[in-house]
Amino acid sequence: MLTNYIKIAWKVLLRHPFYTFITLFGISLTLTVLMVLTSFIDHIIGSHYPETNRDRSLYIEKMALRDSSRTSQNTGPMSFKFLTQYAKSLKTPEKVTITSFFRTSNAYAGSQKIKLNTKYTDAAFWEVMNFTFLEGKPYNDQNIRNGELVAVITDDFRRQYFSDLSEPVVGKDIEVESVHYKVIGVVKGSPPTRFFSYADIYFPYTVPKSNYEQDDIMGGYVAVILAKKASDRKAIQDEFQDKIRRIPLPGNRNGFKYAMLEVGCAPYLESVLSIFMEGGPQVKVIFYSVIAFLMLMLMGLPAINLVNVNVSRIMERSSEIGIRKAFGAPIRTLLMQFIVENIFITFIGGSIALLLTLITIYFINNSGWIAYADLTINLNVFLVSIGVCLIFGLLSGVAPALRMSKLSIVEALKS
Amino acid sequence: MITLTNIEKVYRTSTIETLALNNINLHIGQGEFASIMGPSGCGKSTLLNIIGLLDAPSKGGISVGGQPVTSYSDQELARLRNQRLGFIFQSFHLINDLSVLDNVEIPLLYRKQISGTQRRQMAQEALERVGLSNRVKHFPKQLSGGQKQRVAIARAIVGRPEIILADEPTGNLDSVMGNEILSILQGLNTDGATIVMVTHDEAMAKKTHRLIRLFDGTMVGDTTLTLC
Ligand SMILES: Nc1ncnc2c1ncn2[C@@H]1O[C@H](COP(=O)(O)OP(=O)(O)OP(=O)(O)O)[C@@H](O)[C@H]1O
Ligand SMILES: [Mg+2]
Numbered sequence: 001m002l003t004n005y006i007k008i009a010w011k012v013l014l015r016h017p018f019y020t021f022i023t024l025f026g027i028s029l030t031l032t033v034l035m036v037l038t039s040f041i042d043h044i045i046g047s048h049y050p051e052t053n054r055d056r057s058l059y060i061e062k063m064a065l066r067d068s069s070r071t072s073q074n075t076g077p078m079s080f081k082f083l084t085q086y087a088k089s090l091k092t093p094e095k096v097t098i099t100s101f102f103r104t105s106n107a108y109a110g111s112q113k114i115k116l117n118t119k120y121t122d123a124a125f126w127e128v129m130n131f132t133f134l135e136g137k138p139y140n141d142q143n144i145r146n147g148e149l150v151a152v153i154t155d156d157f158r159r160q161y162f163s164d165l166s167e168p169v170v171g172k173d174i175e176v177e178s179v180h181y182k183v184i185g186v187v188k189g190s191p192p193t194r195f196f197s198y199a200d201i202y203f204p205y206t207v208p209k210s211n212y213e214q215d216d217i218m219g220g221y222v223a224v225i226l227a228k229k230a231s232d233r234k235a236i237q238d239e240f241q242d243k244i245r246r247i248p249l250p251g252n253r254n255g256f257k258y259a260m261l262e263v264g265c266a267p268y269l270e271s272v273l274s275i276f277m278e279g280g281p282q283v284k285v286i287f288y289s290v291i292a293f294l295m296l297m298l299m300g301l302p303a304i305n306l307v308n309v310n311v312s313r314i315m316e317r318s319s320e321i322g323i324r325k326a327f328g329a330p331i332r333t334l335l336m337q338f339i340v341e342n343i344f345i346t347f348i349g350g351s352i353a354l355l356l357t358l359i360t361i362y363f364i365n366n367s368g369w370i371a372y373a374d375l376t377i378n379l380n381v382f383l384v385s386i387g388v389c390l391i392f393g394l395l396s397g398v399a400p401a402l403r404m405s406k407l408s409i410v411e412a413l414k415s
Numbered sequence: 416m417i418t419l420t421n422i423e424k425v426y427r428t429s430t431i432e433t434l435a436l437n438n439i440n441l442h443i444g445q446g447e448f449a450s451i452m453g454p455s456g457c458g459k460s461t462l463l464n465i466i467g468l469l470d471a472p473s474k475g476g477i478s479v480g481g482q483p484v485t486s487y488s489d490q491e492l493a494r495l496r497n498q499r500l501g502f503i504f505q506s507f508h509l510i511n512d513l514s515v516l517d518n519v520e521i522p523l524l525y526r527k528q529i530s531g532t533q534r535r536q537m538a539q540e541a542l543e544r545v546g547l548s549n550r551v552k553h554f555p556k557q558l559s560g561g562q563k564q565r566v567a568i569a570r571a572i573v574g575r576p577e578i579i580l581a582d583e584p585t586g587n588l589d590s591v592m593g594n595e596i597l598s599i600l601q602g603l604n605t606d607g608a609t610i611v612m613v614t615h616d617e618a619m620a621k622k623t624h625r626l627i628r629l630f631d632g633t634m635v636g637d638t639t640l641t642l643c
Contacts, residue, residue, distance in 0.1 A: 323509075326469055326496065329525050331489050413508060
């Protein structure tokens, strides 16, 4: 029976190429946009290389100092010293790394100028982040204590800087801003959208110009805390805030008298959003609301279109319904037929969308638009989008079909 | 076979009430070939639709094979139509999206035990019976009126129903085509089918066994015809 319904559905679709096209176009375009968008969001906020531990990490990336009247404030990253004292000393986490945000710099391969980003990190950085080493190894605490001029570089930088790629580059020399470093390791690079891990060259924090000894509470460093398990994060946040509360207030930073000192220690999304927006954990709610609204709009317009097309498609077939009923089709069977038709077309649309999404993602990943882009299709998102489309398809198909099937046979045959 | 008792059909619109059928008592026996005649608007189609369980009367009872069906559900009525009745309409009512073969298969789709191969074979046989076995892949739009009506007859007989109901089956056809359709119906009747046909054509009615005359919703005549 089901194959019969599908056969009829297939024939109906083929006999109405225009409606079929409009419907399929609506469904597949909607689903494609939805899936590409979500895979993009997932690329930005999900746990991906090398930040695969995001779901059990906390980020300390911003400090805000305010005066008592709240009229002026200083906000920004913190000093190495501050983070060593308040973050590195935490007892609950498995690991804490202190790293600078990336800084732009230049290097020269022959006369060719290479624009690059550098980062100063501690040794724990290589344990909190999950980099793949293509050559060599990371620097360790010993290298750092000795103030060795070593560097970990990315494969991209290796290709740009070294002309001869036939032999390993570990042990070779690179020159950045007139300082010579020895390459100690080569990693597969991280996309620039993951700014806690992204850079072209990583230096131990004890190399020149890192400013790690700066005697200030603010500076150019952030910390990433790796909890033993995701559920430990609450306890870590409490332990951290407890330490922060003990900092004597008011304080004085280079003449700026502050009465309040706030440091966030939050999961990834919250933490990143707070860079752009003020307002604690609620920003996450706002973010998700905006996304949900966008998706609803994206789904809504084609859904209305789908309903319209379905209604006129079914109304046009009232005589067919009359005929089928006259020859013994029960209402239930006719409803099933329309439902199957809708499900069928939704699945065709879904398959087209899946294909289009794969193609789009392939092009994004290979266009170099985002270096090291690794967008993937999120299966959950795919299933949910198919589900939503199905619900719209059903609603838009069942309502007019129910109306039609209730129409008396004689009436249906007259039209 | 089919018995109508005290049938009344009233159409109500916001402005007027039409008494389309008034106190109709009628028994159609097995193997009969009956025709219904009367002026336009006298209730012929209404009567045929009620006999065929396509429409419900406002009052009165119907029984099929001695079984009253007045209280039947949609599903039970559908099954009855599917297994025991076949319809032929003046304007053919073929589904334009479907091929000739698929159109003829329709009644069989709603029978459970029939496989696809069986269905195709039965449809093919029915089309042979009406002389259209070479048109199975055509679509209704590619056929003449007479061919369409023959497809419609094939669809009506494909499930081998006991009763065939035809509402002016030749009304849209010329006399040659009309006679051809009539002779197909006569052949079916000879093979045992009960047929009730609405017609405007006195000559055609004369070729059936029984002539029922309607006027303004009332039965005004019921003659058994002896064939000459
Ligand atoms: N759905 C309806 N609503 C209101 N009145 C109707 C409806 N269907 C039929 N009628 C009325 O019932 C009466 C009988 O109609 P019916 O179609 O049975 O006539 P008929 O004898 O078949 O006519 P014709 O020879 O033109 O086909 C007519 O007066 C018609 O106007
Ligand atoms: Mg009529």
